[in-house]
Amino acid sequence: MSWTPHGMHLIAGDWVETQRRFASEPVEGAPQAFCLGSVALVQEACEAAEEAFWSFGYSSREGRAAFLEQIATEIDARLEDIAVIGRQETGLPDARMRGECGRTTGQLRLFAEHIRKGTYLDLRHDEALPDRAPLPRPDLRMMQRPIGPVAVFGASNFPLAFSVAGGDTAAALAAGCPVVVKGHSAHPGTSEIVAEAIHAAIKICDLHPGVFSLIQGGNREVGAALVQHPLIKAVGFTGSLAGGRALFDLCAQRPEPIPFFGELGSVNPMFILPEAAAARSEELASGWASSLTLGAGQFCTNPGIAIVMEDHAKSFADAALAALEQTPEQVMLTHGIASAYRDGCVQMACHETVHTRLTSASVSRSATPQLCVVKGADWLAAPDLEEEVFGPLGLIVTVASADEMMKIARHFKGQLTCTLHLDKGDTELAQRLMPVLERKAGRILANGFPTGVEVSDTMVHGGPYPASTNFGATSVGTLSIRRFLRPVCFQNIPAELLPADLVTPE
Structure with missing residues (x-):
């Protein structure tokens, strides 16, 4: 690798050093x-972002599109070094790092194309009706700002696509919002080189x-300070339910509450x-075994639970077992994630009603799959069996009838995905x-x-909570830009004072 990290923060154009340090793993x-x-x-960083907003927030769509494309170009230019440092830090294979890099640059270019079209502005105009009775109507124009x-x-599990220049950052910059990123300590070198590209x-x-x-590392105090800073107007988060819920509560408790767009996880049931x-x-x-053990x-879309009729449960479980037994040991992203996975496997296996068909032999930072089976009635009686175990743990829930399958479906909490086969x-x-x-x-997927x-x-x-904290939003795709916009109505405002897109929409 020709690139070596210097280990500093990027704060408003300057690489800044602090005395306290942490070591990557x-x-x-x-x-x-x-x-x-x-x-x-x-x-x-927040004060600099607010100052930048007075120009960036009122910049042209073309200017921001060119900026997003330039970030993508700079990331592409660093692809070889990104693949190396990312692989070293996370244990993810080279093909995954390169594919995720392509997804990251693809997102940036997609948002550039999206804002050039201008449809996201949702431009509306009610012309003045001065002669309307009994009251005239003023000239009303509306757009997203x-x-x-x-x-x-x-995010820990996507060092590129959901991190420094990932979907949240791309959407916010496309909207015209400056961004302050708190990098994940699981891949600080990857975060630094992507920050260099944005810089x-x-x-x-x-x-x-x-x-x-970019602010590297830091304890909970740093994260809390960021979401509570009065100049921050929204938060994008991908991570654990516990961590996300804590930050969500802080956002709600601010003197000026702000939206917290948290993607917190899911068991993604398959019927x-x-x-x-x-x-x-x-x-x-x-x-299912291949999807369950991928990465x-x-x-966050790992299909952790499969619901199967009892008549077909044995053949399905036997085939899943045969496939999972062939899955090699895989390195997990961090020692903490690997430890939490082992704890989740042990906790599930301790249920008297759960039959363990395959036990995980995970040690240190590695993981092997675990497969468990439980009857539908017993699953309904044990709420913790619905909780996400982050890793290759599969649970088969067997049901006796279509009505019981319906009952299981109604019992689930909010999910990112549900699948029908x-x-x-x-x-x-x-x-x-x-x-x-x-x-x-x-x-919702079929087959x-x-x-x-x-x-x-x-x-x-x-999806509905706890999959995410805002069921009306998405963290992937062009609709995600709407999280960082708000509608503004302009009444009888002279043309020379209106945003350019309202006066001469393309």
């Missing part, structure tokens, strides 16, 4: 020292340096309907399930697996 190579974040850095500086928390794009595009800052199970049980079980199960003869049951699943999840989230205009990556 790479899978390969020697640990690196990185400066630790502080409340003072939060203050400096950026909200101000945004805080983004990098280079800022200089090339001649933007205010406060448009972007395997009878005709499909009878016709292709082994195929479905093999596909060591460290995807069905054949033609399953249509009636699927029709009964659809209204329930629509209330439970942001994305597929939820791992793999397309970045597009139509994608919804969110």
Whole structure:
């Protein structure tokens, strides 16, 4: 690798050093020292972001589109070094790092294209009706406007696509909002090199340096200071339910409460309907095992629970077991995640009603799959069996009838995804399930697996709580820009005072 991290924070165009440091924990190579974040850095970054908003928030769509494309170009130029440092820090394979890098730059370019079109502005105009009786109507124009500086928390499981220049950052910058990122300590080197790419794009595009800052590491005090800073107007977060809920509560308790857009996890249940199970049980079980273990199960769309009729449960479980037994040991993202996975496996296996078909042999930072089976009635009686275990743990819930499957579906909390596996003869049951699943999840699949989230205009990556903290939003796709905009109505405002897009919309 030709690139070596310097371990500093990027604060409004300057690389800043702090005395306190932390060491990275790479899978390969020697640990690196990185400066630790502080409340003072939060203050400096937020003040710079607010100052930058007075120019960036009122910049042209074309200018911001060019900026997003330049960030993508700068990331592409650093691809080889990003792949190396990312692989060293996370243990993710080279192909995954390169693919995620492409997804990151793709998101940036997609948002550039999206804002050039201008449809996201939702421009509306009610012309004045001065002669209307009994009262005249004023000239009314409405459009979406950026909200101000945004805080983004990098995710542990996506060091690129959900981190420094990931979807939250891309959406906020596209909207015209400066961003302050709190980097994840699991991949600080990857965060630093991506921040360098954004910094280079800022200089090339001649933007205010406060448009972007990166604060590395830091304890809970730093995260709390960021979400509570009065200049921050919204927060984007991808992470654990406990951590996200704590930050969500802080946002709500502020003197000026702000929206917290947290994506907090999901078990993504799969409903395997009878005709499909009878016709292709082994195929479905093999596909489930592959999706369940992808990336060591460290995807928020990991399908952790499969609901199967008792008549087909044995064949499905046997086929899943055969596939999972062939899955090699995989490195997890951090020692903490690996430890939490082991604890989750032990806790599930301790249930008297749970039958463990395959026990995980995970040690240190590695993981192997675990497979468990439980009857539907016993699952309903044990609420903790619905909780996400972050890793390759699969739970098969067996049900005796279509009515019991419906009862299971209604019992689920909010999810990112729900999946139906069905054949033609399953249509009636699927029709009964659809209204329930629509209330439970942001994305519903048929005859597929939820791992793999397309970045597009139509994608919804969110869902009712606890999948996310705002059921009306998505963290993936172009609709995610709406999180960082608010509607403003202009009444009888002279044309020379209106935003340019309202006067001469393209």
